[in-house]
Amino acid sequence: MKTIKAYLLLIAAFLLVVTSCEEEKVHRATSDDSIPPQPPTEVTYQPLYGGARFYYEVPDDEDLLSVEAVYTNKQGDSFSFSASYFVDSLDVYGFGDTINYEIDLYAVDRAGNRSTPVAVTVKPLESAISRVVNSLELKPAFGSFFVDWINELEQSINVYIDFNYSQNGESRSFTSVFSSNLEEDRRFVDDLALSSEDPVSVSIRVSDIYGNITEPKDMGQIHLLEDMVLSKEGWELPLNSDSVGGVPQAFGDNVEGRLVSVIDGIIDEGNNLNYMHTGGRGRTGSSADGNMPWNVIIDLGDHYELSRILTHQRHMDFCGDLCQGQYYRGENVGLYEMYIWDEDTQSWEYVSENKIEVPVGLSELEIVKKGKEGDEAYMYPDEPQYTKPTRWFRYRAMKGFGGNYTLDNANCLSEITLYGRKAAN
Structure with a gap:
């Protein structure tokens, strides 16, 4: 030992x-080294969208740390990009035009010593923000409009939506700004109290973090769509396990939960216990039939054309507005489908699927506020419009939030609210 x-x-x-x-x-x-490394050699480049990729040979220096590229834009701002010494290429971005740019490449050692610069003239392809502008799509929606775009390089951008309209004889102008780095994104301009007769003029600019901004792109005029909240006074729910078109009504009366709570106009705020609860046997109420998917079938009492849905989750926490409770987690529904009854074919017609996104970057109080406001979805999210006239609506709960929307443990729902208009006779 x-x-x-x-x-x-x-x-x-x-x-x-x-x-x-x-x-x-x-x-x-x-600390003691003051001898700069030799510069990179055999430098070539490949043009990129709004940038360039440099290839080179690194110098033979045991203290070499990185290769650095530096350029100055027309506003006098300098930008630096670097890559580790064991990588044979370096990407540089931020060019706003397809013109020649002067780039200096350096080798940098661990003491921070820079080599003499290697000056390279590059001509990039179309700028990244220009490609975003070319991908813009503007669409009217109900009391709002939205803009889609593609940002294939996933660069950090700002999208400036300038819009104006006349209301009560007064001209009004606004700008909404959205920041994004997603490859594909959609942003809404909401809560515009305008009729379908009031045109809205829209133009859009896009900027990046390198000081570049596009000229405004005129998106033309649009007319918003109009709808209203449907009264629940004439709504009825088939009994648990009663079938409509071969689909059984959900079981929602477990413990304090009641199926009827989803159409009573009262949302669960944590201490009033106003929600349905399947108890893990939502399909029919029999454990042998499993839980999900379960269906809430609503007789609307008359024929309506539907436009939007607003759902409220169970909060289920006695701390009220002070904590998240089960909003966007727990036993709430995260993924659902919508159907209407087609009287011509005597069958359920699929409308669309909606995934309730989990809020990111919000405080707990902000999440509670968002949960209390409810989660809105369009019947036809990509092309907002009304459904055909129907008397029956079906909400099909598919998955909970858990396991990245893969678990069948969504037992609860607080409220369903529908928007649309009464169908013409």
């Missing part, structure tokens, strides 16, 4: 000496 201990002590001492030597070498390299 003593021999083993002595052997281990020798190994530890050896490692300590090696580590100390390495630390001393690094210390000398970072």
Whole structure:
């Protein structure tokens, strides 16, 4: 045993000496070294959208840390990009035009010494923000409009939506700004109290973090769509397990939960216990039939053309507005489908699927506020319009939020509200 201990002590001492030597070498390299490395050689480039990719040979220098590229834009702002020494290429972005740009490439060592620059003239392809502008799509919606775009490089951009309209004889102008780095994005301009007769003029600009901004793109005029909240006074629910068109009504009366709560106009706020609860047997009420998908079928009492849905989740926490409770988690529905009854074919017609997105970057109080406001979805999200006239609506709960929308544990729902208009006779 003593021999083993002595052997281990020798190994530890050896490692300590090696580590100390390495630390001393690094210390000398970072503090005493004042000799710059040689510059990169064999430099070539490949044009990119709004940028360039440089290829090169790195110098043979044991202290080499990285290769750096620097350029200055027309506003006088300098931007620097770097890549580790063991990578043979370096991407530079931020060019707003398809003109020649002067780029300086340096080799940099661990002490921060730069080599002499290698000046390279590059001509990039179309700018990244110009491609975003070319992808813009504007569409009217109900009391709002939205804009879609593609940002294939996933760069950080700002989208400025300038819009104006006349209301009560007064001209009004606004700008909504949205920041994004998603490959594909959609943003709404909401809550515009305008009729379908009032035109809205829209133009859009796009900027990046490098000081570039596009000229305004005229998107023309649009007319918003109009709808209204449907009264629930004439709504009725088939009984648990009663079938409509071969689909059974959900079981929602577990413990304090009641199926009728989803159409009573009262949302669960944590302490009033106003929601349906399937108890894990939502399809029919029989455990043998499983839980999801379960269906809430509503007799609207008359024929309507539907436009939007607003759903409210169970909060289920007695701390009220002070904590998230089960909003966007727990036993709430995260993924659902919508159907209407087609009297011509005597069958359920699929309308669309909606995934309730989990809020990101919000405080707990903001999440509670969002949960209390409810989660809105269009019947036809990509092309907002009314459904054909129907008397029956079906909400098909598919998955909960858990496991990235893969679990069948969504037992609860607080409220369903529908928008649209009464069908013409």
